[in-house]
Amino acid sequence: MAEYIIRRVLQALLVLTVMTLLVFFGVNVIGNPVYIFASSECDQACLSAIIADLGLDQPIWRQYLTFVGNLAQGDMGKSFTHGVPALHLIFERLPATLELAFAALVLALVVGLPMGIYAGLRPDGWGAKLVMSFSMVAFSLPVFWIGIIMILTFSVQLGWMPSVGRGDTVDLGFVETSLLTLDGLHHLAMPAFTLSLIMMAMVIRLARAGMREVMFTDYIKFARANGVPERRVLGAHALKNILIPIVTVLGMEFGGVIAFAVVVESIFSWPGVGKMLIDAIAVLDRPLIVAYLICVVFMFVTLNLLVDILYSLLDPRIRLGGGRA
Amino acid sequence: MSTATAPAAGSARDLTRRFLSDPGAVIALVVFTGFCIAGFGAPWIAPQNPYDLRQVDILDSLMAPGSESFTGMTYWLGTDGQGRDMLSAMLYGIRISLVVGLASGLLALAFGTVVGLIAAYRRGWVDTVLMRIVDLQLSFPTILVALILLVILGRGVDKIIFALVVVQWAYFARTVRGVALVEGARDYVEAARGLRLGGIRILLGHILPNCLPTMLVVATMQMAMAISLEATLSFLGLGLPPTRPSLGLLIANGFDYLQSGRYWISVLPGLVLLAIIISVNLLGDRLRDVLNPRL
Amino acid sequence: MTPVLELCGLQTSFVTPGATIHALRDLSLSVARGEILGLVGESGSGKSLTGFSINRLISPPGRVTAGEVRLHGQDILPLSEPEMRRLRGRKIAMIFQDPMMTLNPVLRIGTQIRDALLAHERLSDAEIRTRAIAALDEVGIPAPEARLRTYPHQLSGGMRQRVAIAIALLHQPDLVIADEPTTALDVTIQGQILALVQGLCRDRGTALIWISHDLAVVAGLADRIAVMYAGRIVEEGPVDDILDAPAHPYTAGLIASVPVPGQRGGRLQQIPGRMPALTDLPPGCAFAPRCARATAACGTMPPLTPVNEARAVRCIHPLGQEVPA
Numbered sequence: 001m002a003e004y005i006i007r008r009v010l011q012a013l014l015v016l017t018v019m020t021l022l023v024f025f026g027v028n029v030i031g032n033p034v035y036i037f038a039s040s041e042c043d044q045a046c047l048s049a050i051i052a053d054l055g056l057d058q059p060i061w062r063q064y065l066t067f068v069g070n071l072a073q074g075d076m077g078k079s080f081t082h083g084v085p086a087l088h089l090i091f092e093r094l095p096a097t098l099e100l101a102f103a104a105l106v107l108a109l110v111v112g113l114p115m116g117i118y119a120g121l122r123p124d125g126w127g128a129k130l131v132m133s134f135s136m137v138a139f140s141l142p143v144f145w146i147g148i149i150m151i152l153t154f155s156v157q158l159g160w161m162p163s164v165g166r167g168d169t170v171d172l173g174f175v176e177t178s179l180l181t182l183d184g185l186h187h188l189a190m191p192a193f194t195l196s197l198i199m200m201a202m203v204i205r206l207a208r209a210g211m212r213e214v215m216f217t218d219y220i221k222f223a224r225a226n227g228v229p230e231r232r233v234l235g236a237h238a239l240k241n242i243l244i245p246i247v248t249v250l251g252m253e254f255g256g257v258i259a260f261a262v263v264v265e266s267i268f269s270w271p272g273v274g275k276m277l278i279d280a281i282a283v284l285d286r287p288l289i290v291a292y293l294i295c296v297v298f299m300f301v302t303l304n305l306l307v308d309i310l311y312s313l314l315d316p317r318i319r320l321g322g323g324r325a
Numbered sequence: 326m327s328t329a330t331a332p333a334a335g336s337a338r339d340l341t342r343r344f345l346s347d348p349g350a351v352i353a354l355v356v357f358t359g360f361c362i363a364g365f366g367a368p369w370i371a372p373q374n375p376y377d378l379r380q381v382d383i384l385d386s387l388m389a390p391g392s393e394s395f396t397g398m399t400y401w402l403g404t405d406g407q408g409r410d411m412l413s414a415m416l417y418g419i420r421i422s423l424v425v426g427l428a429s430g431l432l433a434l435a436f437g438t439v440v441g442l443i444a445a446y447r448r449g450w451v452d453t454v455l456m457r458i459v460d461l462q463l464s465f466p467t468i469l470v471a472l473i474l475l476v477i478l479g480r481g482v483d484k485i486i487f488a489l490v491v492v493q494w495a496y497f498a499r500t501v502r503g504v505a506l507v508e509g510a511r512d513y514v515e516a517a518r519g520l521r522l523g524g525i526r527i528l529l530g531h532i533l534p535n536c537l538p539t540m541l542v543v544a545t546m547q548m549a550m551a552i553s554l555e556a557t558l559s560f561l562g563l564g565l566p567p568t569r570p571s572l573g574l575l576i577a578n579g580f581d582y583l584q585s586g587r588y589w590i591s592v593l594p595g596l597v598l599l600a601i602i603i604s605v606n607l608l609g610d611r612l613r614d615v616l617n618p619r620l
Numbered sequence: 621m622t623p624v625l626e627l628c629g630l631q632t633s634f635v636t637p638g639a640t641i642h643a644l645r646d647l648s649l650s651v652a653r654g655e656i657l658g659l660v661g662e663s664g665s666g667k668s669l670t671g672f673s674i675n676r677l678i679s680p681p682g683r684v685t686a687g688e689v690r691l692h693g694q695d696i697l698p699l700s701e702p703e704m705r706r707l708r709g710r711k712i713a714m715i716f717q718d719p720m721m722t723l724n725p726v727l728r729i730g731t732q733i734r735d736a737l738l739a740h741e742r743l744s745d746a747e748i749r750t751r752a753i754a755a756l757d758e759v760g761i762p763a764p765e766a767r768l769r770t771y772p773h774q775l776s777g778g779m780r781q782r783v784a785i786a787i788a789l790l791h792q793p794d795l796v797i798a799d800e801p802t803t804a805l806d807v808t809i810q811g812q813i814l815a816l817v818q819g820l821c822r823d824r825g826t827a828l829i830w831i832s833h834d835l836a837v838v839a840g841l842a843d844r845i846a847v848m849y850a851g852r853i854v855e856e857g858p859v860d861d862i863l864d865a866p867a868h869p870y871t872a873g874l875i876a877s878v879p880v881p882g883q884r885g886g887r888l889q890q891i892p893g894r895m896p897a898l899t900d901l902p903p904g905c906a907f908a909p910r911c912a913r914a915t916a917a918c919g920t921m922p923p924l925t926p927v928n929e930a931r932a933v934r935c936i937h938p939l940g941q942e943v944p945a
Contacts (some may be wrong), residue, residue: 015461026477104464140606142553142571144560145595148580152588163584216679218721223732224677226787227709227739236735240726263468263557267580278561281476293473304464 019297060307079285086291097272099238103192108199116207147194147267164269191268210242251307350611353604364419370402371413419569426552429489437497445505462495475563485564545609572598622693623650624827630687651827658842666851671797713788717800719780723772730768755786778809849908857931867933
């Protein structure tokens, strides 16, 4: 087990290194950061000073090491529109994004799992066909288009839901959340649902496929033959088996959810990191853009790592049997 | 049966008939063909060139569908915030969305196929390294990769096509490798080896043609994804420059007017986008049923 | 005394919109308290399906379409599903073929025993623990306390089958249906499991249906045997009588194809051909196409005819009678 975790951590570090290389060379070499810091009336001497100040006269590999060194100390430079450290801004905005993503994840599971299980148990019924059509539509339609239609229907036409921003929040001391106020939940509902649709479609497919497979296994028949009530057979014996692939895929897709949050936050003006990224791109705030990209990649890689470990905990065959087949 | 002939995939006429036996697929085909004609014929069909500022009158902005301009021209689908005729703007938007989807799909197909064939042909460490890269690429959410690339590269038709190729090629590489490995183990390839045909000739002449059905299906599905992703990125202001508005950008422009009830600026291009994506998906589904590739 | 279980004219069918296939037809047999009935046949003869028909756990679209299943004289087919569940595990228990597949891979042994106990009894955690340990101890599992926390994959095949047997016998059922429980095991383990099940059933007076394709196993275990072919019973009676003097040509063929210890060199007999598919049965005796004694009269299905008060055979020309030329 320990060996497995160490191997996965090393893999994750490798991916992170590759990604910092990509982002570093992408942003700092293809673009010219000097012009970000130089005002329009900057002459040659002023430019040289900035170049020396940024360390751009150093060889490229040394620049990269400095970049990584600063990264390791949590220094990603100052946002030049806000004038505060970029990382600080990200941490300020991140809770809103995580809250949105978390709500979407919960929605996807709470709605998707029963739908998928139902479709798996009665695969030929019209209910199952309805569920599968929903899953197909939710999966193939662009997220932003669904968001627009939701706003048009529920905010503009019906006037039921707010379409902009986050509602009232409660300060829990370490983080502010809108999950605990009615107004907060009211504001959260549409963005969270929009963001959850892709995951929901995936949960439905996986739950349906898993259920169809599991219901024919001997251990389910054995549990039934022992008189175990159907609720327990489905709720524990079958569910625990189908949850393994679902948790894996959801964990891997969570990075994608954070990325898609960019779209949803833009549409619903949700004050998270995604909205901040789009704003930063509009004004070319490169330190903030780099900080966002590095943070999301870091989160994504960490999540993948955690999922693999969680996966091995859920499946005793992997936990106790060593590596993954 | 001679073992030296490639397995027949059924005659083209037979496949066409089976493809057309599904009414959904026929409708999808008609819709998609219609959009292709409308998009590529835009310069000749559209009532105005919405990007020629001399033809656009700012006084005509935000007119509802069916309104008439001072010059007597009818805006059947209304106008947008800058007074552009929505019908014309959408026709040009369809054109750009289709070009981006097709071009990125074909380039990714070509690149992925080459990588997949090399991996299947060389096997060993080449295969391992290439497939590791594919796995890594596929483990990242497509939108995240595209976002990073476009942030770095900036806006432009060429840039968004490049970004879409980067996020798509790995699917093709993995699929083609899988099919090529299976085909490579078949009798007719063994027979070709027995005839001392060169490796490249076997690869191109025997294995590649048998990968085509699978590639066609994957390409169709990927094209729907590419069009959707391009629209999403353009909506965010990341993909195409404002001078080349695709459907996504048109929707984004109209989004600002949504709250004021001027739904048509956003919803009409959105419906067209929807119709394109669903028709391409349906075509892909039907192709998969008919060609029955090993996916 | 009424037998523990009686099947009367049981018919199990797979009903699909396109076709109806009768997998079991006119199946009648009975098992008394403390009796071991060997149900013998090739794969596809319907012997496993008989087991599932008794406790009504056939996978859809299969279902019992005619006949009666009498438990202590009472027909249980009209029972509702909740009533049926109350019987499973408490009155009728099952043991499956492959111990690798019978236990749920993601639930601890203790949890699986607990679920089977709680299916029919209200017990405290302490009582559950005591009962579980006692049950594992009874089937000869060393250190049963420690086993409760293990997962199935940590046990050997023989140990898993012992656990499955312990679970099946938790509620002292009146009838145990054992579906080839030793087939997947090593020969030495097979002997142990056979002796274990035989001993437990004898001690408690449990009726046992032992389903097997292996005549040698059944010969040493059963009191009576029933031979199945293509969904019907073709011969039935006390085990010694049948083995000494089979009446049905198929039974004779089965006996002749069992290798006899101590006799080497002699050619083993084979039955030519193979069992017909259920979709493609001949109009009369299903064995006739493979039978050396078949005549034109075999084109109609013979009834199961008593040979003496203990035996019956479904054959127009049973062995020991002249075949008209």
